[in-house]
Amino acid sequence: MHAIEQELQRLWRTAAEPVEGESQLPVLRACALNLVVYSADPGRISEIEAVIPQLIPEHPLRAIVMSVDESGGESRVDAWISAHCVQPVPEGKQICCEQIRLDVRGEPISGLSRLVVPILVPDVPVFLWWCGAPPLGSERLEDFLGIADRVIFDSTELENPSVDFPRLARLIVSREANSAFSDVVWIRLTFWRHVVARLFDSPLTRPSLSRLKRVVIGYAEERDAYAPSSQALLMAGWLASRLMWQPLKKLTFSPMQPEEARSELHLRSPGEHPTGARTVTIEFRALRFPSVPRGELVSLELDAEGTPATRFIVAQTGEPSWVESRVEWAGMNPIVQRIGRPETSLAQDVGSALELFGHDRVYEQAVKMAAAFLDEG
Structure with a gap:
């Protein structure tokens, strides 16, 4: 040396x-x-x-x-x-x-x-x-x-999320005092998280957050699907950790063909309800979507109960650089918006990770929540 x-x-x-x-x-x-x-x-x-x-x-x-x-x-x-x-x-x-x-x-x-x-x-x-x-x-x-001081990695490379996410969560806890973590998948999810958050910026839609009853997360898959992708798990973990949902039962799954791969997760929500806590269902769907890289999100649906019932949708269009957001109220015209999706490169993703010097607590909480969903095999 x-x-x-x-x-x-x-x-x-x-x-x-x-x-x-x-x-x-x-x-x-x-x-x-x-x-x-x-x-x-x-x-x-x-x-x-x-x-x-x-x-x-x-x-x-x-x-x-x-x-x-x-x-x-x-x-x-x-x-x-x-x-x-x-x-x-x-x-x-x-x-x-x-x-x-x-x-x-x-x-x-x-x-x-x-x-x-x-x-x-x-x-x-x-x-x-x-x-x-x-x-x-x-x-x-x-x-x-x-x-x-900081570790950069890509969780799409993990071989078995059902085992590796709990291990990752334990690693984050054990290295709390010494190392922080940046996941390229989380960086790429920034766009989706911003689009979803914007759906609830309006005073008209914000109350629906506490009345959500079902979430459907679609991700691109071209081969037999064993478990939800890292992006799908992190999106679910982000939603659940931000809204203080807690899993009622571990997520279980088995190998299935794309379009048939559907795994459901039931959680308890502390939201306002006449009988107290409510049950929220998160469904993971593996979809064939050739224009989107394997494992990446292609759609997100959030259904809220109440009067009127409301559905929020963010979905990849046929063009990789565009998504469409949609808010539907029963008996009313939907609000539709087309949103440009910025292209990113590996260099941009790594550069974004280099801008962080401390812990990303929101990411860490999303990982821990995703780990709480899973059986370790």
Whole structure:
């Protein structure tokens, strides 16, 4: 690791030296955070390395990309160093950041985080971006959590939500004092959550929140469905945690074909009712929707009892960049709105996660509620 630091110093000395016959732009070396990227799939490294330069204008960082392939053979670690420079203002200074790539090959090595610690920039936060399914409960993940202030991951990569969401909830609780978590799925749900919340901004619709009796969450699925997707579970967890619903019975499910996969969950609501607490039903539906990536939400229906009965619908249209919201009252004309859905990229999702330094309590409560829905198998 000492050799890496020496090479970094040489790199910056070279960058600062003028080249004869060429105009030299001033170079500003900047670092506001460490981004440690772990991938056990070498095939994803090119995708990761394409994201990092896009992060630098908003998040100057030192990136340490670890590619791990423990398929056998002699254990070895190879390292490469490169710099990424951007010029935010014409004629201004170049902002340059480092990327260190570590390729770990051969037999499994315990305590891999010790390779990273000596090359972290001190006194700035450490973000751990785990590419692929995080091995919840494993020694490898625990090893890296020991150096991370925040962990970025994608819960769509979890192999079995019925087991993994309860594990994730326990991990969030156990790491409360040391690490916070950012889920790419939660970041992508921001649009849906905003659209749903706006449905109840009006004084005419707000009372319906305490009278909701049924929620139907539709998600895209192209193969046999075993459990609701991560997005569907997090949306249900968000609604239930915000409205203080509590599950009356664990959610159970079995493999079914799309269009047939329907799982129901019954919850207790503290809302106003002549007999006190009410029962709310959440139904998960797997739907064939080719224009939407597998697992993503395609529709949300919320039915409220009362006079008049009210239905709220948010649904993906045939165009991926548009959704339609609809409010229906019995005996009245519906209110329909077409809403543009901004396109996002992996770089934007990771960049959004880098903007958070503390705990996202709303996300954590949604995960804990989703975990409370589930049997652990």
